[in-house]
Amino acid sequence: MNRQELGALIQKKKSFLCVGLDTDPDKLPAHLTKDANGVLDFNKAIIDSTLSFAVAYKLNIAFYEALGIEGWRALQETIAYIPKGESLIIADAKRGDIGNTANQYAKAFFENLDCDAITVNPYMGRDSVEPFLLYPGKWTIALGLTSNIGALDIEMLDLANGRKVYEDAIESLAKLGNEDNLMFVVGATKADYFDKIRAIIPNHFLLVPGVGAQGGNLEDLKEVMTNDCGLLVNSSRQIIYADSTEEFAEKAAIQAEKLQLQMSEMLK
Secondary structure, three states, X not given: OOHHHHHHHHHHHOOOEEEEXXXXXXXXXXXXXXXXXXXXXXXXXXXXXXXXXXXXXXXXXXXXXXXXXXXXXXXXXXXXXXXXXXXXXXXXXXXXXXXXXXXXXXXXXXXXXXXOEEXXXXXXXXXXXXXXXXXXXXXXXXXXXXXXXXXXOOOOOEOXXXXXXXXXXXHHXXXXXXXXXXXXXXXXXXXXXXXXXXXXXXXXXXXXXXEXXXXXXXXXXXXXXXXXXXXXXXEOHHHHOOOOOOOHHHHHHHHHHHHHHHHHHHHX
């Protein structure tokens, strides 16, 4: 899915919502089995109930890897269940290795699993990112400024030039790709830094986690939208765990629609 198609989808659905399928078997409703089969059934119900509100689904790979081979099967079948062209499919894998290894990761997620995008940890340098950028119509989503407390350890360190590590990293990475194949992860809880980030990358799409359960405010993002929106806002727990009964999918849809309605107003 290229940028023009993504922009058209945002306008069609009047939404820039990304639903995070961070599906934990221990948190499944009681009527579902606490295994890969239950995860798949849960995911399918969430997708069915939220598809009209979401322009992207982000699958956190760790939750599937933890279940072994059956978890990978659930991952593959979940991806296949999402209608192509109706939502951007993001593998939240945060891969970050070099050379031939990065090539194999790109092949795994872009060719074998047919994801539209993958998150990448760029802190091993350009050769950990470039292999992903070679795939036309696919998106590489590099970590920019994350919302975790550990961001203080590296990303927020001061450099001799007066900038922070994340600023130089984003500027350097932006030169490897372009606005049609490279996004950046910026946590919603880092709203005070959005102006600095937009000064570096005024038009790149940003994947923004942290709205909802992590305390990020959707309205804080209005000033950093681009002409074609330029944002994908991820919500995971607030939507998928809105209810723990057999009505979980319906309650998830209610939460997704609430965000979509706010987004619709922001897009006007």
